[in-house]
Amino acid sequence: MIRFAELYNDLDSTTKTNEKIAAMVRYFAAADLSDAAWATSFLSGNKLRRLVPTSLLRGWAAEQARIPPWLFEESYQAVGDLAETFSLVVPPGKTTTDESLTHWVEHRLKPLRWMSDEEQHTAVLRIWNETPARLRLVVMKLITGAFRVGVSKRLVTRAIAMHAGIPADVISHRLMGDFVPSAESFASLIDPEIQDTVPSKPYPFCLAHPIDNEKGPEVLGDASEYLAEWKWDGIRGQVIRRSGQTFLWSRGEELMENRWPEIESAAESLPDGTVIDGEILAAIPGGAVLPFAQLQRRIGRKKVGKKLLAEVPVVFHAFDVMEHRGEDVRSLRFVDRRARLDELLRSIDHPHLSATQLIDGESWNAWADIRTTSRQRYAEGLMLKRKDAPYDVGRVRGTWWKWKVAPYTIDAVLIYAQKGHGRRSGLFTDYTFALWDDGQLVPFAKAYSGLDDQEIRKVDQFVRQNTNDSFGPVRSVTPTLVMELAFEGLQRSGRHKSGVATRFPRIVRWRHDKRPQDANTLADLLELLPED
Amino acid sequence: MDGLVSSPTSLFRPFVSPIDLQLHVSRPAFNHDRSFEAGRVDVSFAPLLRPTSSGLYCDAGDFYVDPTRPVDRAVVTHAHSDHARWGCRRYLAAAASEHLLRMRINDDAEFQFLHYGESISIGGVRVSLHPAGHMLGSAQVRLEHRGKIAVVTGDYKLQRDPTCQAWEPVRCHLLVTETTFGLPIYRWPSPESVRDEINAWWRRCREEGKCCVLYGYAVGKSQSLLAGLDTSLGEIYTHGAVEKGTQAYRDTGVDLPETRYVGSMQGKRDWSGAMVIAVPSAHGSTWMRRFGRVSTAMASGWMAVRGSRRRRAMDRGFVVSDHVDWQSLLVAVDQSDPETVWATHGYTAAVARYLNENGRKADALDSGGRREGDEDAAADAAEPAS
Numbered sequence: 001m002i003r004f005a006e007l008y009n010d011l012d013s014t015t016k017t018n019e020k021i022a023a024m025v026r027y028f029a030a031a032d033l034s035d036a037a038w039a040t041s042f043l044s045g046n047k048l049r050r051l052v053p054t055s056l057l058r059g060w061a062a063e064q065a066r067i068p069p070w071l072f073e074e075s076y077q078a079v080g081d082l083a084e085t086f087s088l089v090v091p092p093g094k095t096t097t098d099e100s101l102t103h104w105v106e107h108r109l110k111p112l113r114w115m116s117d118e119e120q121h122t123a124v125l126r127i128w129n130e131t132p133a134r135l136r137l138v139v140m141k142l143i144t145g146a147f148r149v150g151v152s153k154r155l156v157t158r159a160i161a162m163h164a165g166i167p168a169d170v171i172s173h174r175l176m177g178d179f180v181p182s183a184e185s186f187a188s189l190i191d192p193e194i195q196d197t198v199p200s201k202p203y204p205f206c207l208a209h210p211i212d213n214e215k216g217p218e219v220l221g222d223a224s225e226y227l228a229e230w231k232w233d234g235i236r237g238q239v240i241r242r243s244g245q246t247f248l249w250s251r252g253e254e255l256m257e258n259r260w261p262e263i264e265s266a267a268e269s270l271p272d273g274t275v276i277d278g279e280i281l282a283a284i285p286g287g288a289v290l291p292f293a294q295l296q297r298r299i300g301r302k303k304v305g306k307k308l309l310a311e312v313p314v315v316f317h318a319f320d321v322m323e324h325r326g327e328d329v330r331s332l333r334f335v336d337r338r339a340r341l342d343e344l345l346r347s348i349d350h351p352h353l354s355a356t357q358l359i360d361g362e363s364w365n366a367w368a369d370i371r372t373t374s375r376q377r378y379a380e381g382l383m384l385k386r387k388d389a390p391y392d393v394g395r396v397r398g399t400w401w402k403w404k405v406a407p408y409t410i411d412a413v414l415i416y417a418q419k420g421h422g423r424r425s426g427l428f429t430d431y432t433f434a435l436w437d438d439g440q441l442v443p444f445a446k447a448y449s450g451l452d453d454q455e456i457r458k459v460d461q462f463v464r465q466n467t468n469d470s471f472g473p474v475r476s477v478t479p480t481l482v483m484e485l486a487f488e489g490l491q492r493s494g495r496h497k498s499g500v501a502t503r504f505p506r507i508v509r510w511r512h513d514k515r516p517q518d519a520n521t522l523a524d525l526l527e528l529l530p531e532d
Numbered sequence: 533m534d535g536l537v538s539s540p541t542s543l544f545r546p547f548v549s550p551i552d553l554q555l556h557v558s559r560p561a562f563n564h565d566r567s568f569e570a571g572r573v574d575v576s577f578a579p580l581l582r583p584t585s586s587g588l589y590c591d592a593g594d595f596y597v598d599p600t601r602p603v604d605r606a607v608v609t610h611a612h613s614d615h616a617r618w619g620c621r622r623y624l625a626a627a628a629s630e631h632l633l634r635m636r637i638n639d640d641a642e643f644q645f646l647h648y649g650e651s652i653s654i655g656g657v658r659v660s661l662h663p664a665g666h667m668l669g670s671a672q673v674r675l676e677h678r679g680k681i682a683v684v685t686g687d688y689k690l691q692r693d694p695t696c697q698a699w700e701p702v703r704c705h706l707l708v709t710e711t712t713f714g715l716p717i718y719r720w721p722s723p724e725s726v727r728d729e730i731n732a733w734w735r736r737c738r739e740e741g742k743c744c745v746l747y748g749y750a751v752g753k754s755q756s757l758l759a760g761l762d763t764s765l766g767e768i769y770t771h772g773a774v775e776k777g778t779q780a781y782r783d784t785g786v787d788l789p790e791t792r793y794v795g796s797m798q799g800k801r802d803w804s805g806a807m808v809i810a811v812p813s814a815h816g817s818t819w820m821r822r823f824g825r826v827s828t829a830m831a832s833g834w835m836a837v838r839g840s841r842r843r844r845a846m847d848r849g850f851v852v853s854d855h856v857d858w859q860s861l862l863v864a865v866d867q868s869d870p871e872t873v874w875a876t877h878g879y880t881a882a883v884a885r886y887l888n889e890n891g892r893k894a895d896a897l898d899s900g901g902r903r904e905g906d907e908d909a910a911a912d913a914a915e916p917a918s
């Protein structure tokens with residue numbers, strides 16, 4: 001466990017990719033198979049299901065630190081990380097023995113879930129007594145299910161590939177889906193001999209790069225080398241039909257069972273040995289795409305009722321094929337894969353499974369014109385794909401490009417601020433913005449990103465000097481600062497004071513040139529609402 | 533001077549942990565929500581001491597303690613520029629701070645220095661200075677007037693520091709304490725363990741052929757870091773601002789390892805294996821280019837929290853502070869045993885509320901307070917990177 005904590009510390013204290021990979025390779029080389037398996041699982045973002053309610057942990061920590069609960073909360077606000085607050089506030093313990101990561105998971109962490117409060121209390125105090133701050137930080141991150149350290153799954157994959165001497169895309173494919181950590185699973189993960197034959201196993205998704213709106217697509221070269229599609233705003237998915245079974249995976253590598261019954265039943269008509277990539281969209285079968293807000297009504301539903309099924313039908317808009325007639329066709333050119341996809345879907349002719357439309361244009365200007373109609377079609381813009389490119393693994397530059405329409409923007413006034421977490425802990429970085437409505441400022445969006453470090457420090461100082469009131473961790477400040485916010489979409493919402501909800505709001509720039517009274521009004525925002 | 537101040541040693545009582553205190557102290561029913569708002573002026577200790585917009589003011593003696601703007605007469609706790617402001621007419625400070633203070637304050641000012649424990653009378657107020665352990669010449673200011681005693685700690689720490697005299701408790705009715713790190717998340721590791729960590733880092737960098745650059749405040753922190761370095765590992769170099777401070781320490785009689793000023797080195801040289809002590813503002817500047825492959829580290833109390841560590845974008849962060857952490861703050865309050873505590877700088881409200889809940893009357897003097905970066909900024913303003 002000490003070595004795993006050191007790995008965490010190494011990964012946490014560098015921003016350099018090569019150093020992160022080197023640290024992981026070092027760990028894999030020294031760890032036994034079972035520890036390596038657990039490390040792989042945690043580093044890839046898998047969690048132990050929540051083991052102990054954090055409210056209990058907070059209470060015990062305050063008790064151990066001999067401080068009242070409010071002071072623990074105050075401390076947490078200052079640190080911005082719960083597990084770290086446990087590691088700092090509770091007096092440091094002493095390591096007596098160094099058990100393996102696997103031992104910790106199997107014998108000390110997992111059993112917590114089945115214990116009574118009293119037993120949990122005893123077990124947690126024992127853990128605290130036996131862990132100095134750094135080790136405790138990692139243990140508590142595992143216990144609270146907040147283990148995240150700055151490595152992507154792709155980086156973990158590269159480290160394992162380097163350790164095993166196997167190409168990264170092979171590791172990546174083997175890691176798709178449910179990786180159950182065990183000595184055996186890690187052994188087969190790094191085995192150069194094994195053939196991969198699990199029917200449910202998805203392929204790693206190919207991801208797109210954004211095109212800079214200022215620069216435009218001309219930098220990509222000749223338009224005749226590309227095909228264009230709508231960039232839909234739905235849920236990315238991979239449909240697998242093998243051995244008479246259907247699997248539908250999300251981009252987050254989760255199996256989406258029973259949530260999209262129309263698509264699952266449509267997939268049954270696909271021949272065995274088929275894997276297709278596409279987007280789940282709320283759409284009228286064989287017809288128009290519906291707004292994202294409609295799809296949202298189905299997202300998160302584990303089971304879908306008849307009424308909803310009728311009101312919000314979904315269609316799988318396929319745009320690529322990775323496996324055709326049992327063969328991995330990812331290395332074929334896109335135009336060739338697309339031809340197979342079209343032929344395949346034509347042959348089954350199912351209303352809930354259709355090939356997404358290719359957009360005629362063949363010149364940047366023609367596509368630019370068509371792109372301006374994206375919002376009316378509930379698309380986010382265009383996708384541009386190289387005709388001759390293979391289906392890449394991950395975000396490889398140069399094959400798929402997303403060319404989104406310019407976001408909505410509006411000038412708003414900062415009225416509330418709250419301290420951030422992680423790298424931004426201790427600084428006021430989470431802001432609430434408001435718009436004018438009849439002489440009042442009405443809050444309408446929260447934004448966390450968009451300012452650089454120097455600007456964040458300036459706003460932080462402003463907040464400290466201009467606080468009028470505090471509501472728990474939230475400071476209300478004198479309305480002074482005006483910022484330009486951008487967001488991707490707008491929809492009516494009964495839950496928001498302003499009556500509208502924004503999608504992905506973020507700060508574009510600090511409008512030093514504007515006074516608060518120059519900010520936009522709620523009416524200006526409502527004007528942007530799409531008519532439905 | 534005998535009789536003026538009771539011997540500090542007699543004030544030492546066995547350490548009482550705060551939890552034990554809780555056991556025999558009933559909790560007063562305070563309304564905590566509004567009682568520590570900044571800007572509420574407490575005059576209960578006037579004319580001995582009261583907060584003003586220019587800092588703590590003693591009406592009876594007509595002087596300020598650590599004024600925030602130029603005044604006629606200033607009693608100064610230590611030579612950091614956020615406490616010893618430039619531009620006053622008269623300064624009173626501890627004798628051990630003379631070289632540091634003269635280095636930083638206008639020449640036309642009138643200086644008066646007191647040895648620790650020595651007292652003088654200003655307008656009927658008995659003024660004496662007592663070790664604060666923050667840095668060379670740092671002092672707690674003790675004021676006595678008509679049987680009331682106030683102590684202003686300035687910045688202070690309880691941990692050992694070979695470069696200055698150790699903090700001593702001074703009993704008083706009013707204690708004005710700094711609370712820069714006044715949250716239970718701040719718990720300093722022992723100075724020895726951090727010293728060993730720093731030397732281990734230096735050893736490893738030497739093996740990897742890198743140059744170590746260790747950042748700390750130019751005066752105070754840098755010298756205590758210097759004192760802990762293992763000189764058998766290699767040469768120690770200093771940034772201009774650090775070198776100046778180090779010289780003032782040596783002039784005062786503090787024994788420090790040999791250092792060489794980076795700016796005086798001629799021509800291209802191999803810096804691998806060397807240790808450079810520099811001010812934080814040098815990080816990422818062109819001044820750094822000469823060192824080739826470096827490993828950088830920050831030495832500061834803020835390094836206790838990961839977020840601060842990562843924001844700095846340095847390779848290492850060492851938890852070294854010249855301020856009190858949570859536990860030592862409680863010990864200091866306990867041993868000074870005041871009726872009333874005024875908390876200043878940093879987590880004033882949290883400390884005041886905690887003390888109130890544990891049976892000691894306390895108020896927060898300011899709410900904005902000091903935070904990470906302020907000291908760097910002050911130090912950098914006083915001493916531009918060279």
